[in-house]
Amino acid sequence: MRRKNVMTMVAAVCLLLMVTLSFSCCCNNxxxxxxxxxxxxxxxxxxLEHVYEDEKWDSVYILLPYQDPHQLGLxxxxxxxxxxxxxxxxxxYCTLIFGHKGxxxxYSAIxxxxxxxxxxKGRKFHRGYVFQMKD
Known part of the structure; x- marks a missing residue:
């Protein structure tokens, strides 16, 4: 009986660990x-329209060094x-953040x-925006 309780406890801990790991992996984008x-x-x-096509996105945000990510409103x-x-x-680094419907x-550090x-100038751009880059 004691062995069954230990095995149940081990199975529960393993399940919890797997759920935690899968959740932490899916949230890092x-x-x-x-x-x-x-x-x-x-x-x-x-x-930047075709630099990232694995997911659907409609806008790109630029996160500057020392900028609070909350300021982007995403x-x-x-x-x-x-x-x-x-x-x-x-x-x-500047970080490009690909967004969809807010x-x-x-995101990718560049x-x-x-x-x-x-x-x-600006921090949010639509997917097809043509950038004016200065050398």
Whole structure:
């Protein structure tokens, strides 16, 4: 009888651990599109429309270094909010946040040495927006 209780307890702990791990994985929406962004921005008509096509998105937000992610007005999960807050503490990155209907879909840190979005006026752009990049 005691062994059955221990086995039940172990099974419950394993199930809880699996649920926790799967939830934490699904809430982290960090992607790496830096290379695609660099290629897209250096074209004749710099646009981010096709740099990320795994999910549906309608707008891109630019999170600057030291900017509070809350200022963007997006619905963001707690884990993504924490990660974005940590990314914004790094001076060498701007973070692109792909959104859909006011919610975060995915985000990618872009090195400012690759593409510097910090001088662009505005923080929210529709999917097909053509950027005016300064050298």
């Amino acid at each position: 960090k992607i790496d599109v830096e290379r695609e962004v660099a290629r897209a921005i250096h074209r004749d008509k710099p646009c 619905r963001i999960s707690h884990s993504d909010l924490k990660n974005l807050g940590n990314l914004s503490l790094a001076d060498q 919610g975060l879909v995915a 090195k400012r040495s690759v593409v510097d979005f910090s001088n662009i």
